[in-house]
Structure formats: structure tokens, C-alpha cells
Amino acid sequence: MKKKGKLLSSVLASFMIVSALAGCSGNDGNKASPSDSAASKAAPSESASASSASNETGLDTSKKVELQFYMLGDAPKDLPAIQSEINKMALEDLNATVKFNFTSWTDWDQKYKLLLSSGQPVDLIFTADWTQYQSYAKSGAFLPLDDLLPAAAPKLQAFVPQDMWDAVRIEGKIYTVPATYKEYVNNGFVYREDLREKYNLPVPKDITSFEAYLDGIKANEPGIQPLSMNSDVRQNLMDVFREVNDDTIGGPLPYGIGIKYNKPGEFYSYWGSDEQKKDLETVQRWQQKGFFAKNVLNVKDTLQDPITSGKAAAILGDNPTRYNDTMSKMQSTHPDWKLGYTPYAESRGFATPVHPIHNGFAIPQSSKNPERALAFYEKMVTDKRYNQLTQYGIEGKNYTVEDGYYKMVGDNTSNGFLREGMQGWAWRNPEFMLFDKSYDGVKAIFDKLDAIAKPDLFTGFVEDYSSYQPERAALEQVEKQYFYPLYAGLVKDIDEGIKTAMDKANNAGLQKIQASYKQQWLDYVAKNGIK
Amino acid sequence: MPTRKTFIRELITNRILFIMLLPTIVFFLINSYVPMVGIYYAFTRFDFNTSLFNSQFVWFDNFEFLWKSGILTKLTLNTLGYNLAFILFGNILAIISAVLLSELKLKWFKKLAQSIMFLPYFISFVILSVIVYNLFGYENGFLNTFLKSFGLEPVDVYNTPWLWVILVVVFYIWKNLGYSMIIYLAAITGISEEYYEAAKIDGANIFQRTWYVTIPMLKTTFIVLLLFALGSIMKGQFDLFYQLIGNNGVLYNATDILDTYVYRSLKVTFDIGMASSAGLYQSLFGFVLVMTVNSIIRKVNEDYALF
Numbered sequence: 001m002k003k004k005g006k007l008l009s010s011v012l013a014s015f016m017i018v019s020a021l022a023g024c025s026g027n028d029g030n031k032a033s034p035s036d037s038a039a040s041k042a043a044p045s046e047s048a049s050a051s052s053a054s055n056e057t058g059l060d061t062s063k064k065v066e067l068q069f070y071m072l073g074d075a076p077k078d079l080p081a082i083q084s085e086i087n088k089m090a091l092e093d094l095n096a097t098v099k100f101n102f103t104s105w106t107d108w109d110q111k112y113k114l115l116l117s118s119g120q121p122v123d124l125i126f127t128a129d130w131t132q133y134q135s136y137a138k139s140g141a142f143l144p145l146d147d148l149l150p151a152a153a154p155k156l157q158a159f160v161p162q163d164m165w166d167a168v169r170i171e172g173k174i175y176t177v178p179a180t181y182k183e184y185v186n187n188g189f190v191y192r193e194d195l196r197e198k199y200n201l202p203v204p205k206d207i208t209s210f211e212a213y214l215d216g217i218k219a220n221e222p223g224i225q226p227l228s229m230n231s232d233v234r235q236n237l238m239d240v241f242r243e244v245n246d247d248t249i250g251g252p253l254p255y256g257i258g259i260k261y262n263k264p265g266e267f268y269s270y271w272g273s274d275e276q277k278k279d280l281e282t283v284q285r286w287q288q289k290g291f292f293a294k295n296v297l298n299v300k301d302t303l304q305d306p307i308t309s310g311k312a313a314a315i316l317g318d319n320p321t322r323y324n325d326t327m328s329k330m331q332s333t334h335p336d337w338k339l340g341y342t343p344y345a346e347s348r349g350f351a352t353p354v355h356p357i358h359n360g361f362a363i364p365q366s367s368k369n370p371e372r373a374l375a376f377y378e379k380m381v382t383d384k385r386y387n388q389l390t391q392y393g394i395e396g397k398n399y400t401v402e403d404g405y406y407k408m409v410g411d412n413t414s415n416g417f418l419r420e421g422m423q424g425w426a427w428r429n430p431e432f433m434l435f436d437k438s439y440d441g442v443k444a445i446f447d448k449l450d451a452i453a454k455p456d457l458f459t460g461f462v463e464d465y466s467s468y469q470p471e472r473a474a475l476e477q478v479e480k481q482y483f484y485p486l487y488a489g490l491v492k493d494i495d496e497g498i499k500t501a502m503d504k505a506n507n508a509g510l511q512k513i514q515a516s517y518k519q520q521w522l523d524y525v526a527k528n529g530i531k
Numbered sequence: 532m533p534t535r536k537t538f539i540r541e542l543i544t545n546r547i548l549f550i551m552l553l554p555t556i557v558f559f560l561i562n563s564y565v566p567m568v569g570i571y572y573a574f575t576r577f578d579f580n581t582s583l584f585n586s587q588f589v590w591f592d593n594f595e596f597l598w599k600s601g602i603l604t605k606l607t608l609n610t611l612g613y614n615l616a617f618i619l620f621g622n623i624l625a626i627i628s629a630v631l632l633s634e635l636k637l638k639w640f641k642k643l644a645q646s647i648m649f650l651p652y653f654i655s656f657v658i659l660s661v662i663v664y665n666l667f668g669y670e671n672g673f674l675n676t677f678l679k680s681f682g683l684e685p686v687d688v689y690n691t692p693w694l695w696v697i698l699v700v701v702f703y704i705w706k707n708l709g710y711s712m713i714i715y716l717a718a719i720t721g722i723s724e725e726y727y728e729a730a731k732i733d734g735a736n737i738f739q740r741t742w743y744v745t746i747p748m749l750k751t752t753f754i755v756l757l758l759f760a761l762g763s764i765m766k767g768q769f770d771l772f773y774q775l776i777g778n779n780g781v782l783y784n785a786t787d788i789l790d791t792y793v794y795r796s797l798k799v800t801f802d803i804g805m806a807s808s809a810g811l812y813q814s815l816f817g818f819v820l821v822m823t824v825n826s827i828i829r830k831v832n833e834d835y836a837l838f
């Protein structure tokens with residue numbers, strides 16, 4: 001009797017395991033059926049043309065689907081409410097529901113890569129030059145949209161101008177839906193204007209006048225750190241420094257490469273050049289004058305927070321929109337402080353509007369319902385209800401419209417959906433856009449820049465690094481270990497520092513990388529007739 | 532074939548026991564052995580468009596980046612060194628504090644001390660990095676403000692690599708001491724009172740009781756913990772190093788370990804092949820190490836060996 005009980009329990013246990021296993025393999029079956037989903041991908045285009053007579057959108061919506069939508073950054077608090085509103089409409093229009101997923105900004109780049117390579121179903125994902133759209137598209141992470149667009153989203157196809165479609169093509173194919181809103185993300189000096197007036201300091205216009213401004217702050221305001229800087233000295237210090245001082249073509253340029261906007265056909269190594277030496281001397285002087293923390297490489301604040309809290313007085317370079325955000329955030333707690341802005345265009349003489357690649361949405365390879373995803377995205381862009389709901393939230397609850405201006409309800413903390421709370425840069429539709437009154441300042445800057453706009457020559461370039469993958473990975477380490485201390489002005493003997501860094505870089509294969517990049521770049525320049 | 536026959540007979544006679552073992556076997560098959568197929572990634576070029584086994588086989592190309600910059604030896608030594616320090620100092624301190632705590636008579640104080648020591652374990656590394664920066668920051672750090680108030684020269688901790696060799700170990704132990712101590716405390720509780728009573732009757736004082744009874748009884752626990760720790764000796768404490776050191780290249784010579792190097796190198800280049808190759812290198816190294824140490828232990832005293 002006793003023995004039987006034992007047997008029974010062990011049999012039961014093994015049953016439970018087996019059923020757990022079955023659950024697992026069931027999941028696996030769903031996941032690992034690329035051939036199935038490929039077949040279903042191919043099929044709907046046929047059925048779409050077949051059923052187009054009955055369905056005006058030319059889309060097979062007979063099966064209800066859930067779309068996985070991925071955006072970078074943090075989800076707004078009121079997202080569930082917005083999502084259910086959207087789903088009500090989407091269910092009716094497209095027999096689809098959508099789940100809005102957010103990566104948060106922490107390690108977003110890792111998560112982004114995993115989303116694309118792990119094979120989990122993702123139907124729509126944000127793309128930009130800074131998320132390596134070009135490389136991913138080239139390596140086949142996204143579905144080409146050329147054939148999908150006329151069938152699934154004809155309205156969207158017509159809405160985006162043809163030259164923008166052409167500009168996002170990678171090797172002849174369209175992989176992303178570009179945003180049509182024209183903006184500038186060129187940098188400019190951000191500085192405390194009230195302090196400048198108080199001590200009668202020069203207006204920062206170039207590196208020299210900026211340094212004079214910082215000197216004045218250092219001398220008069222011992223409690224304030226003149227320059228806001230953090231550990232990412234490559235991006236936040238050197239890249240912007242070169243943008244205003246060295247006429248870089250755009251970028252950030254990788255591997256210590258130098259290309260000038262006004263001489264795109266001339267390619268040189270910035271690392272080890274006299275130009276770099278001069279730049280580093282300036283940065284070292286700034287470090288020694290105490291413009292930013294000595295341990296800057298361990299500072300993890302954002303650049304903007306110390307400005308809004310009054311701990312720092314200036315940012316070397318930021319784009320107009322973010323400057324405006326910083327200013328309104330600062331003035332919400334310190335209304336008497338003023339923040340000034342000088343676009344680099346004032347000294348460079350021109351500005352470049354964003355390239356269409358800068359904001360977009362693509363359909364990854366892993367999508368199970370690419371047509372429906374594209375049709376849904378069409379709604380997000382071209383349907384005012386979808387668009388304003390996902391950009392500004394619920395009217396009356398999250399915002400109101402006064403004299404054509406956007407007005408937030410409550411404040412930053414009480415409002416559950418701030419303006420563009422879903423980071424909806426990519427599906428902005430100029431016809432439906434609402435602006436805060438404070439945004440007039442940015443518009444004024446944009447209008448000024450419009451007059452001196454020149455095309456972005458760099459973003460259309462697609463780097464193919466497959467031939468120097470290992471060198472590229474090794475060089476990353478060399479830059480962090482040997483160039484970052486130089487960028488932070490911490491190395492006393494600059495000549496010696498550059499020499500060591502260059503030796504290490506050459507060991508890691510810098511020559512091979514630069515030679516290959518140069519060849520690709522010159523081909524691109526020749527092919528596109530850039531002079 | 533006598534061996535096969537005995538195995539089958541064993542299977543039949545102990546079938547209940549084997550059925551009871553089954554869940555564990557299945558668990559490890561699914562979670563540890565099946566994923567090993569992914570090792571193949573280390574030898575292929577990753578491609579979004581095809582499956583794993585259709586990708587191009589590239590032999591050892593993916594391993595190239597590990598020695599490309601010629602720092603593999605240094606990374607390996609750093610990783611090994613730090614982990615050995617963690618294991619050694621961590622265990623010694625854990626044993627000492629466990630013995631001390633177990634001798635405490637006041638119950639509420641014992642509980643309090645234990646909780647206080649355990650608390651840092653729950654502090655995330657991100658917060659730890661903020662605490663450390665506020666302690667050692669050059670301009671406004673606690674240490675330098677303190678030194679300056681006494682008219683002393685400030686210390687630039689973040690640009691002094693050798694200091695970090697000590698600091699990293701100190702912070703690791705500060706954070707993990709409470710946790711490893713509890714394991715030893717449990718082992719001490721498991722030691723029968725009779726030994727102590729016998730020792731007392733023989734006239735042993737408290738130090739002798741600790742040295743001749745407690746410590747030898749903890750030896751097995753120590754060896755098992757040691758072997759477990761050795762298995763992952765090539766997997767450094769990524770969070771700790773990444774958060775404390777971050778982008779500070781000045782300190783890399785003294786503080787860079789394999790994990791942080793791999794993370795940095797592949798952050799830009801995300802390549803599954805190269806990441807797998809680094810993981811494979813770490814695992815193989817750990818495997819060889821565990822096998823060697825285990826066989827040494829088995830030679831010395833078979834009872835203590837893990838297998």
C-alpha cells in the first residue's frame with residue numbers, strides 16, 4: 001500500500017514535468033517557424049490582390065492580430081489609457097490591436113540589438129542614423145518596404161515625398177518610413193544668459209569666445225561649475241568641439257577619421273594630426289582651469305540636469321529642441337534665470353536639416369504581420385485621431401489647445417502624458433502638430449537656419465564594416481583606454497599621450513580600418529557627385 | 532558486456548529513484564545542455580536572414596578580436612587576480628565573522644549585527660557607484676573635503692590606478708560578506724554540540740575549540756564553495772567593475788576584466804559570433820580550472836572532492 005503511494009506520486013511528478021515540457025516545446029514551435037511565417041508573409045500579398053475588390057484598403061484583415069510596437073526610451077504613465085483608445089480604433093479599422101513596448105534609456109542599444117537578433121516577433125521598431133539604421137538595413141535586419149507600401153499603405157506612400165523615400169534607400173531598397181517634419185539637430189552653445197549679462201561676458205560664438213565666457217564664470221561664480229560635462233567625453237566634448245571648430249562633415253565620424261564639410265573629397269586621419277593636437281591642448285587648458293570636474297570620466301549626470309539645477313553654467317553643444325526643453329525645465333523652478341543659445345551655424349555659416357534617415361520606423365525580419373503593421377503605421381501618421389492621441393495624449397486630460405497652441409494640463413510630474421510622451425519623433429505629421437508657446441523660440445531658430453540650409457552630405461553614407469569587424473572591436477577598447485583620458489584633458493604630455501594612443505591603435509588595426517573606410521567613402525562621394 | 536547489464540539491472544532495481552532523479556536531469560538538459568548548441572555561434576558569421584546552421588562557418592575568425600589588441604593575457608590575469616582575491620579574502624572574512632557571530636550570546640545583538648552585515652548585499656551597483664563617487668570625487672568628494680578641512684593635500688583617487696585594486700576588493704567584500712557569512716553560519720549551526728562539550732570537558736578554551744573543532748568542520752563547506760567559485764572565476768563581477776570604473780580609461784590597466792572588455796568592444800559592433808567566442812573562452816577556462824583543482828583535491832583527500 002505504502003509502496004503504491006510512492007509510485008503514484010513519482011508518476012505524478014513525472015507527468016507534471018512532461019506537461020511543463022510540452023508547454024515549452026509549444027512555445028518553441030511558435031517561435032522557431034521561420035518557414036511558416038515566411039509563407040504567411042508571402043501569401044497575404046497574393047490574397048491582398050485577390051481580395052482587393054472586396055476590401056478597399058487592399059489588405060486582408062480577416063484574422064485578428066496583435067502588433068508589437070517598439071520604441072526607445074521610457075513609457076509615459078498614461079500609456080495604458082492611450083493604448084486602449086488606440087486599440088478600440090485599430091480593431092475597427094484594421095482588426096488589429098497593438099502593444100506599445102518601450103526599452104527605457106538604460107542600455108537601450110543592447111536591447112535594440114537583441115530585439116532585432118533574438119528572433120522574437122517585433123512588428124514595428126524605431127530607426128535612426130544613431131541606432132545604426134544603415135548597417136542593420138544592409139545586413140538584412142529589416143524587411144524591404146518597396147512592395148509592401150502600395151498594397152498595405154498607399155496613403156502613407158503618397159504622403160511621404162518621393163525624394164525622402166529615395167534618401168532612405170539602402171542599396172536600392174526602402175527599409176524605413178522616414179519622418180517628414182523638417183528640423184535641425186545641429187548643435188549650438190547653451191549658456192546662462194543672466195550670468196553673462198550680470199558679469200558683462202562675451203556672447204559665445206566660437207571656441208575662443210566660449211572660453212572667455214567660461215573664464216568669466218569661473219572668476220565670478222566660484223560655486224558654479226562653468227561647463228557641464230560627463231563621462232562620455234567622446235560624444236559630448238570632442239565630437240561637438242570638432243563640429244564647431246574643425247568643420248566636420250557630420251557624424252560623429254568614427255575611427256579618428258577627418259572629413260571636412262567644405263572638402264568632402266579629402267580624407268585624413270584626425271587622430272595624430274596637428275589639428276587634433278591643437279584641439280587637445282585647448283581641452284587640457286579647460287581641464288586645468290577647472291571648467292569641468294577632474295574626475296569627469298566617472299561623472300554620470302546628463303548634461304542638462306546640472307544646468308536646470310544651477311550647478312553648471314554652460315553646455316558646449318546641444319540641439320535647438322533640447323535647448324528649449326532645458327530652458328523650460330529650468331524656468332519652471334527658477335523663473336528669473338535665463339538661458340542663451342548660439343547655433344554653431346553663426347560661425348560655420350550654414351546648417352544642415354536632418355536627413356530623412358534621422359527618424360523612421362521599420363518592420364523587422366521577425367514580424368509576423370508586416371502588412372498590418374505598415375497599415376497601422378499609416379494610421380499613426382496620416383490619421384489625425386491616432387496621431388494626436390499618441391503624440392499629445394487625451395485632449396482635456398493631458399493637454400488643451402489654446403489659440404492653436406499646445407497647453408499641458410498640470411505639470412511635468414502630475415501629467416501622465418507629456419508632449420510627445422511616446423518619443424513620437426518618427427510619426428510626427430506637420431499638418432497635425434501642436435506646439436507649446438515656448439516652442440516659438442525654436443521655430444525662430446529654425447527659420448534663421450532655413451535661410452542658410454545646406455544638405456546633409458554624410459548620413460546617406462552606408463559603412464560596410466564586415467571586412468574589419470575584429471579590428472573595429474579592438475579599436476573601441478583603445479579609444480576608451482588611451483584617447484578618453486586625452487579627450488578629458490587628463491594627460492599632461494599631449495605629444496606623448498597621442499603617440500602611445502596611436503601605437504596602440506595601429507596595433508589594433510587602425511590602418512586597415514581607415515584604408516577600407518576611405519575607399520568606401522571616396523566611392524560614395526564619386527557616386528553621388530558630392531564635391 | 533557485463534557493465535551494460537549491471538547498468539540495466541541497476542536501472543530496474545532502483546527505478547523509483549531514477550524516476551525521482553528525472554526532473555533534475557531534464558531541468559539541466561533544458562537549461563544547461565541544450566543551449567550549448569549556441570556554441571556553434573562562436574564559429575559562424577551571424578546573419579539575420581538565415582538560421583544558425585545555415586550561416587557561414589568561419590573557424591576562429593570570431594576569436595580574433597580577443598587578441599587583436601594584445602591584451603588578452605593582461606585581461607585574463609586581471610580577471611583571475613581579482614577573483615582569487617574575492618574568493619580568498621571573502622571566505623576568510625566570512626569564516627571569521629561567522630565564528631564570531633556564532634559565539635555571541637546576546638540574541639538581539641546577533642540578529643542586528645547579521646542584518647547590518649547583510650544589508651549592503653541589497654544595494655545595487657548603480658547606487659554603489661554613486662556612493663563611491665561622492666566619497667572620492669576630486670572637487671567635492673567626502674574624502675577630499677575632509678582632507679582639505681585639515682589643510683591636507685587632496686588625493687586624486689580616480690586617476691590613481693593602484694588604489695582601485697584595493698578599493699574594488701574592499702567594496703566587493705563589503706557588499707557580499709553578509710551573504711557568504713550566512714552560509715558558514717548555517718554550517719556552524721549544523722556542528723553537533725557534543726564535540727564542543729567533549730572539548731570543554733577536555734579543558735579546551737574558546738580559541739582551541741574554534742581552532743580544533745569549528746574550523747576543521749567548515750573545511751568541506753569551504754572546499755565546495757571554493758570549487759563553485761572557481762568554475763566562474765573567468766566571469767568577473769561585471770556590474771561591480773562596470774559601474775565603479777565605467778568610462779575611466781586611466782584605470783583600465785589595473786581594473787579591466789574580460790567581461791568589461793567584451794562589453795565595451797561589442798557595444799558598438801554587436802556581433803553574436805564574437806560575443807559567443809568570448810563566452811566560450813571564459814567557460815573553457817573555468818572548466819579546465821575546475822577539473823584541475825578538483826583532481827588535485829581528490830589526490831590529497833578523496834572525501835573532499837566534488838566528484
